[in-house]
Amino acid sequence: MLRVLAVDDEKPLLEELLYLLRSDPRVRSAEGASDATEALRRITRALEAGPDGADGIDVVFLDIHMAGLTGLDIARLLAGFARPPLIVFVTAHEGFAVQAFDLKAVDYVLKPVRPERLAEAVRRACAQLGRAGEVPAAAGIPGVTGGPPGAAAPVPAAPAASALPAAAVPRRPAAEVTVADRTPDQIAVELGGVTRFVAIADIAYVEAQGDYARLHTDEGSHLVRIPLSTLEERWAARGFVRIHRRHLVALSRIDELRLDAGTTSVRVGSAELQVSRRHARELRDLLMRQATG
Incomplete structure (x- = not known):
């Protein structure tokens, strides 16, 4: 081996x-x-x-x-x-x-x-x-x-x-997502040449990784070649909010909001994510409005 x-x-x-x-x-x-x-x-x-x-x-x-x-x-x-x-x-x-x-x-x-x-x-x-x-x-x-x-x-x-191939057909980069999703409710992801369609409703939060974004669901994670800022703009109407330069979170998937010694964090399933100062007040207001209907 x-x-x-x-x-x-x-x-x-x-x-x-x-x-x-x-x-x-x-x-x-x-x-x-x-x-x-x-x-x-x-x-x-x-x-x-x-x-x-x-x-x-x-x-x-x-x-x-x-x-x-x-x-x-x-x-x-x-x-x-x-x-x-x-x-x-x-x-x-x-x-x-x-x-x-x-x-x-x-x-x-x-x-x-x-x-x-x-x-x-x-x-x-x-x-x-x-x-x-x-x-x-x-x-x-x-x-x-x-x-x-x-x-x-x-x-x-x-x-x-x-x-050693003398020539090969050019392929798009690994994990690159198509510009248009399969439907408005799904996003296409690739792994090793296999394309899957992930329901946006199943995504709890998104993590920035350079020019890529990692989509976290209850079953695992998927990598797409889309900047976090693009997903933030595209999914704002679906209840996704920016809480940090590295994280975009589905508001409905936040289980807890924690305040500790001047820092703010949220719990999304088993993950605890930091909230930056610039996003903390807006997030608290959104959660309050959600709680009061």
Whole structure:
């Protein structure tokens, strides 16, 4: 089973990639790094500890365009080590496939990442490690062959040309929502290429994450590529109110309003959310009007 490090400087996309990797039974562990410096620190620690160490990394799933060092820069640095981890590039840009091939990448996965495509990249990584007999056998897991436990990972060989597409059809970014919702009462969300329609009435609150927003429902959360300010404007008539620069809340889903030492917060289900000073008075007035009909 694989120990994986995923590297992407866009937090929502990193979280989605980690979610998909952790869902794969061939992945023992998947940790994330949000920039090149953190990634190199973790990889260096893993290499110093050796393949048997607790911090060992078998495969790095690596974005290409990041602030500071790019994914290609990281791969070039790792090429100088005797036994580096395998590299899988995960990028929205199709024009770096040749450079990835030169750097002996195992695979080149285009965003938005589809679960079946990522599963193929995991299979190729397992097969490459397994061909050298360096991966412990994993019964019942396709694509993993036997080898002595704890053995060191070899320097990866160049992948077959079929692993690196020469061209691909451009796709819209992961988790991007369509401009028009399916109906006025629903919003379209995507995860791994699958589109779902979430009822707006089921959304308790919304959390800003850069250019994205995370919709929280009783069953879980969904990521959409819409700024919080856009949802605030669009859903104002549906009873959603801004309580903080990071949060938009359905007024009807607020269970408690708490005042403590000059700070205001609300409880929405199991979540406690801070209310900024600029929104506190307006929120109290709205809740009072709601309570009195």
